[in-house]
Amino acid sequence: MNENLRREAEISKSRESEARVFGQENRTLKKLLEDKTEDHSTYKGDQNRLIQNLRLQLDETKEIVERIRETKDRENKRMREKVDDEKRKEAEKYQFEYDKLREEIQLFARKLGQEENLNKQLSMLNYKLNNNLSDLGRDFGNKEDDLFSKGVKSSVFYPSAHDVDNDTTDQLYQRKKAWAELERE
Numbered sequence: 001m002n003e004n005l006r007r008e009a010e011i012s013k014s015r016e017s018e019a020r021v022f023g024q025e026n027r028t029l030k031k032l033l034e035d036k037t038e039d040h041s042t043y044k045g046d047q048n049r050l051i052q053n054l055r056l057q058l059d060e061t062k063e064i065v066e067r068i069r070e071t072k073d074r075e076n077k078r079m080r081e082k083v084d085d086e087k088r089k090e091a092e093k094y095q096f097e098y099d100k101l102r103e104e105i106q107l108f109a110r111k112l113g114q115e116e117n118l119n120k121q122l123s124m125l126n127y128k129l130n131n132n133l134s135d136l137g138r139d140f141g142n143k144e145d146d147l148f149s150k151g152v153k154s155s156v157f158y159p160s161a162h163d164v165d166n167d168t169t170d171q172l173y174q175r176k177k178a179w180a181e182l183e184r185e
Contacts, residue, residue, distance in 0.1 A: 106183060110179050110183070113179070114172075114175065114176075114179070117175070
């Protein structure tokens with residue numbers, strides 16, 4: 001019996017030491033679990049704060065991008081308006097020059113038409129004068145050749161052209177008036 005008691009005492013001591021070891025392990029595991037739970041809650045809080053900060057930064061970045069976009073749109077609009085204004089001014093300038101040149105061309109065409117008309121009238125008058133002079137020379141020259149029977153070679157009676165713009169005859173004034181009315185139409 002002593003032996004049995006000793007064995008049981010040893011077994012019980014070994015079980016007690018095992019129980020102490022298991023108890024120590026259990027306390028260590030509980031402590032570790034508490035530490036891990038605490039670390040987890042700390043990490044979770046840090047992660048939530050980090051997510052919140054990232055969301056704030058994302059919102060700020062969106063606002064900055066939106067402001068930059070608005071600024072660029074305003075600058076683009078301003079530049080577009082400036083370019084359009086410059087194009088419009090240049091077009092107006094060229095249109096003015098074009099209108100001015102067109103008016104000058106029309107004025108020259110009118111003067112040319114008037115000069116051509118005057119030249120035709122002068123040539124008709126020269127022709128009639130030449131015929132009249134040749135007839136006069138034949139009638140009064142006793143059938144002798146004289147200077148007037150050969151005809152006039154050039155416009156010796158109208159050596160210089162008339163100044164059409166300063167001519168004040170009524171007929172020329174009427175023609176100018178008719179040309180002006182045609183231009184208006």
